[in-house]
Amino acid sequence: MNRGPAMWATVIALALINVGLATSIVAAMGTANFAPMWVGLALLGIGLAAAVLAFNLWRQYLLDLRQQ
Numbered sequence: 001m002n003r004g005p006a007m008w009a010t011v012i013a014l015a016l017i018n019v020g021l022a023t024s025i026v027a028a029m030g031t032a033n034f035a036p037m038w039v040g041l042a043l044l045g046i047g048l049a050a051a052v053l054a055f056n057l058w059r060q061y062l063l064d065l066r067q068q
Contacts, residue, residue, distance in 0.1 A: 014047075024040030
């Protein structure tokens with residue numbers, strides 16, 4: 001296994017968490033012209049799920065690297 005999928009999962013997770021937090025903060029301030037609060041929280045949840053996936057991919061990559 002190479003580290004490409006783990007890197008992409010990490011990039012996607014960080015991007016989704018960042019956009020989700022930003023959207024939630026803007027919605028909490030009362031200027032929800034961009035998106036409602038539930039969209040920000042949904043993006044944040046999907047980002048956290050992607051972070052768990054990235055963690056598992058990195059763990060698998062390191063285990064495979066150790067076995068070589």
